Amino acid sequence: MPGRRNTRRVGIADVASMAGVSHATVSRVMNGNTTVDANIAARVRAAASELKYKPNPVGRSLALGKTDTIGIVVPDLSNPTFQAILRGLSIAAARDGYRVLIADSSEVRSEEAILAGEARRRCDGVVLCAPRMSDEELEELAPTLHPLVLINRTTESVPTPSLVVDYGQGIQELAAHLVQLGHRKLAYLTGPDRSASNVQRLRGLEKFKAEYPDIELQYLPGGNTYDAGFESSDAVASCGATGILVFNDVAAMGLLSGLSERGIRVPEDLSLTGFDDMPFARYTMPPLTTAAVPISDLGDLAWRHMREQIQTNDAVSPTNYFPPRIELRGSTGPVKA
């Protein structure tokens, strides 16, 4: 005989025989079906609570064709951004009685499609978080896991709600802020080459160049780590720019520390911006001017789009762009006279 080996759990049949009814009736009572005689319903409920009966979710899922679970695939759970999204998603989903299954692709691109497919078969829908796969792969994959919400990517192959943070817009606003403070020579300390969000920042900066043709803007190789920022100090100090846009807060903090060691003062000698508004960005010395991406809202909104698709079974939802909110703090100031 298949299945359970030793621990006999209490099932619907036990409740049925105790209440002296068929298991169909027990099911009706448990699901609040009102076509059951009040006396019988009470008897069933008494038996159920006596036996501490709880319907088996697996059997339920099989019969109902739904699992009340959604999956989320992230490239790397140690990334605070994805942690925040996961958290927002989990809390929002829980409010509607849904659970979240997580899958971490560990930045292995070839795993993403497999994990997503796996998750989709187990769950009622999938949230694909900043997938690293190619556009073609994504186009091909998207239709196969239909109740789908994309984060930081879009696809044309099938109408899919997308939530994308507008990094380009954010970095443009930061650059404009520096210009407003009088800076004429800017530099962008880039992120990792393969990073999609770095590419978006670069695109935003190209637009910025077009809008402000008289502003000088150069690109310096950087990275996304504290150490990368730290080690860029010399290059930054000698590049001639007075306003520095750094890829993210972590690298900006590294740079801040490196500049401080060299006796370069921020913002008196150099203005500096980060990106992400991580929790400690406000506690650096000086506090970091940065762009806050509304990541916790993202998770919440992702669930709302997911729920809409699950309920209506086919929803048309547009791509939502999120402009980051600029946080003006102490690391930027008027250009030196």
Add this chain to the structure above:
Amino acid sequence: MPGRRNTRRVGIADVASMAGVSHATVSRVMNGNTTVDANIAARVRAAASELKYKPNPVGRSLALGKTDTIGIVVPDLSNPTFQAILRGLSIAAARDGYRVLIADSSEVRSEEAILAGEARRRCDGVVLCAPRMSDEELEELAPTLHPLVLINRTTESVPTPSLVVDYGQGIQELAAHLVQLGHRKLAYLTGPDRSASNVQRLRGLEKFKAEYPDIELQYLPGGNTYDAGFESSDAVASCGATGILVFNDVAAMGLLSGLSERGIRVPEDLSLTGFDDMPFARYTMPPLTTAAVPISDLGDLAWRHMREQIQTNDAVSPTNYFPPRIELRGSTGPVKA
């Protein structure tokens, strides 16, 4: 008819009829049962891959009585400690083909038991992460969700593997380190009163007092936030102690900043220790001496204990105590002459 209404997915029956065999044979092939003729097996595999057939996990779970999924219940997903544990757990479980379902109790104690029970019914086991419920509740709950791993709590009611971080030991070592540097007057800036780990630190410090009767150690009210640390600056500066043990790194960073504003130098005037070794503890100025709790190892080990229980169906495992590792950095130094 229950279940799926419109989207007809490919099932085992489709593969069976295409390969011209019974669905039993398809199942045997899919599960690597070797008692199938090689030719037939090949035919089945061809049909399966042609139809892109993947066994439905829900049906499989029902028949097998296992879901290849474990649940984790955390009090608050925004806490970096739990994020790290979740990550370690998820990665380790994935290596063995298991997925992780998350449940966030949002610090609501009454929800924990419900969430844990729910999770257990859906999964093959549950990891209960620093549950806030009372000892009595835990004793009562533990037996009902048997493949169970506890983190930062223990229970007597049933043999359950526990992983607990020895905060008391860690703070003792930090205190001893200060003594070794010549400090004779110490102060502990406490955490939240309701925090269990704060209580453990206090217990450790009582032991320390017993071991070093000639050392003066006072308790100052603090907190677990940056601002709480910042606002304690005056109290710390005027308390007369030269070695300050702070509840955690976040508060220590706040204190560091507050002291710096008052012109008090660390470690020349005052030595300071944190707790947790969060990623940025090494980047403060000066870098923070702190105690590192091996949280990513915790998740990994939690999975190992879980797997052992699932496989042997009943494993006796002891409580594991984790002494934090002391990280000596720049925020502590010899007492002022």
Add this chain to the structure above:
DNA sequence: ACATCAAGGGAAACCGTTTCCCCGCGCAAT
């Protein structure tokens, strides 16, 4: 050539629940 045996595959039971179908019963209407 016949008996015995091993292997392999099909039929059916089973996992735990929901839902469809239909029957029996009570009540109102003719």
Add this chain to the structure above:
DNA sequence: ATTGCGCGGGGAAACGGTTTCCCTTGATGT
């Protein structure tokens, strides 16, 4: 008094697999 009808509840199918049981088939040994 009989029929029509509505309603409540029981039986069975369905969900999508896995596994046990048993029968068939082909091979081998005497």
